[in-house]
Amino acid sequence: MTLIKPRTLSGFRDYLPAAMIPRERLMQTAREVFRSFGFAPIDTPTLEYLEILTGKGSDETDRQIYRFEDNGGREVAMRFDLTVPLARFAAQHISTLGTPFKRYHIAPVWRGERPQAGRYREFVQCDFDTIGTTNVMADIETVAVINRLLETIGLDRFTICINNRAVLSELLRHLQLQDKSVELLRCLDKLAKIGRDQVAAEMCQVAAISEDQANQVLQLAELDGPANEIFERLPEITGGGDEALAAIQRLRDVYDGALASGVPNRRIKIDVSIARGLDYYTGMIFETTLNDLPSIGSICSGGRYDNLAGLYTKQHLPGIGASLGLDRLLAAMEQLEMLPKITTPAVAFVAYFDEAHRSDYLRLAANLRSGGIATEVYPDPKKLGLQLKYADAHGFRFALIAGESEWQAGKVQVKTLATKESIDVDYSHEDPGALIAILTQ
């Protein structure tokens, strides 16, 4: 028989245990943090009507989407993000769900783009959103969730950059440039990359504004320093109209609220330069960078939008949310050497070499599991050396060794694999407490 060559499609990948263990832990942490704020899980179908998914799509999205005709002749497509499905979901179910509706959704999405280094055609998105309220409390909470999420993952040195897009909009209105905001925001987004002069030149060219106007916009975008100084200077720079002042107050309320929620001051930065390309953000926007790896870009971004589901319903559904960049974060944690190099989720390894005592090994393992210790028993009675090599290679913390003499003496030998140190510990099936205590130290 001819063999079929085992392989994956370009842009897709297998996750072996070494990669999947930290990935799964991260998703689990995200779930727990979202839940701790009262966000509830939802799921939506992988396949949707093409029309539903591309309703608002740009040409760019259309080209990237995986679409086909199903057996029933329907034009269907695989979801390319979790935002469009959320919009459809909210339009369809909001009368059942009620508002405010707080959901998280962790699920894969697919884009047929040309695969590049670190970019895949299948990747997991990890979104949370609060729908149906415009209150600043939801804005504050978004910052608090981002902070607790990264903190719980084990990160400490990160910066949540916050901005209110309305501040810039008010300045543009003051300068009578409100019609050019989309172009100007796109230019501003490049500030960190191409620098002030280039951005100024581009603004003048793309949006046909004067050098003086460009300078006023850039004066705002380049505001830097402690939050209080920025809040002091903003009224003057934006022209100080009522709506500008309200926008500034909102930004200040989010900042103060985040502090009250326990976000350390050092982790929040008012950054009036961030605009985020997407046109649909209208209020607060967030980006989060790692202080020790700024080059990888934002690992958690989001913002406030005016109306989520306008394509599907007349009901006005404002909301706010953010998305954790799971793959980017994992890549960063690998660079920061924060990922354990293990290929087993278990802690204890039980060597199995005396078949006459099969039941004893089984009972030992069952007792340890009942004591909360994840335990693997080697299935074949092979040479001890080979079994210990297996245990070492997979990253178990402890190997438990018991042969005829240990079983007779009511002992188990506990070997700490990292140090190679061994001790004998009292053990009987009826009283496994001493052993459990050693293994959970």
Next chain:
Amino acid sequence: MTLIKPRTLSGFRDYLPAAMIPRERLMQTAREVFRSFGFAPIDTPTLEYLEILTGKGSDETDRQIYRFEDNGGREVAMRFDLTVPLARFAAQHISTLGTPFKRYHIAPVWRGERPQAGRYREFVQCDFDTIGTTNVMADIETVAVINRLLETIGLDRFTICINNRAVLSELLRHLQLQDKSVELLRCLDKLAKIGRDQVAAEMCQVAAISEDQANQVLQLAELDGPANEIFERLPEITGGGDEALAAIQRLRDVYDGALASGVPNRRIKIDVSIARGLDYYTGMIFETTLNDLPSIGSICSGGRYDNLAGLYTKQHLPGIGASLGLDRLLAAMEQLEMLPKITTPAVAFVAYFDEAHRSDYLRLAANLRSGGIATEVYPDPKKLGLQLKYADAHGFRFALIAGESEWQAGKVQVKTLATKESIDVDYSHEDPGALIAILTQ
């Protein structure tokens, strides 16, 4: 603008929080139990080369598969189970992974079959397998995992039916019917459904065997009673050849090993009638039924196979595994009223009605979360009655109420929503201990 009607494809469904909360909890329990035995998570792509997925497929599978040509002109398909991807994965990576290789995989699969009541075109499979060992220890462990899984989920009254297909094969060899095993196994699988006489008639017809032969096969399949009695009678019924005795001994070892692993006797049943239709099981097979809902069929099934990945590699990879029927189990738990009727994962609800104390509400919630209590703050300062209605409808356990007078007095009112009872509890941001203690009681 014309609205697009929000809807899902036939055979697909949204999971609202009420359905997704228990679903996610079940998946999380499965992960934890698998890990506690040293099974490691993996993931594989949703899309694979069509050739990879259909290599071994029957016509039935081919008709059901979602397949299409991608933008690069490749024939691709969405996975329809997790076993074929595991086979491809193992063939591709086993030299990196080594054996024994223990993995679990919890992921959606797709089949374009005609949707029926309770059957969907997208559903989650939840598989665990041990590859690269033929030792009975892996067979025993499979039973132990099934038991701990269902026990941890909260089930008590279930029965794990175990059988060794080799026992039946040896009888068929003894009767010189080994060439007809596939047909006979298919007939036997219907025993519970259509009864002895019908099965006997079908056997004679389909496999062209004598009535006497059919009776001998059925005598084995109908063996019932306590395990020890069955083990006593099996040698005689199967002809008592060496290989028959070895097959019986294996079944006995699995039974004894499961008991040693802590599986209660009342939950294991030797059932020599179960054969499981799939041809590729060769040794031990398992089915699990709920004693109070036998009609829903097996909720966790599996068995031992000789060679997993023969389509993709010459390396012989024997294994054993089982699959939890997540959707069937959830449906059963709903019938048994084991699912909580909640739409929030949080425990405590903080009413928010005094905007002047915004920071106090935020600090209160942050303190509770740090104390391990999932806490939601209502985002809008609406009327208290409306907020409490929201809390009630979502199934929070506690509502926390504090207005000006409570904040002044250093108190928070704690309302238990099920009983409507309220008590005042001392609280300050610096010392939230008393409140946390009340909420975690």
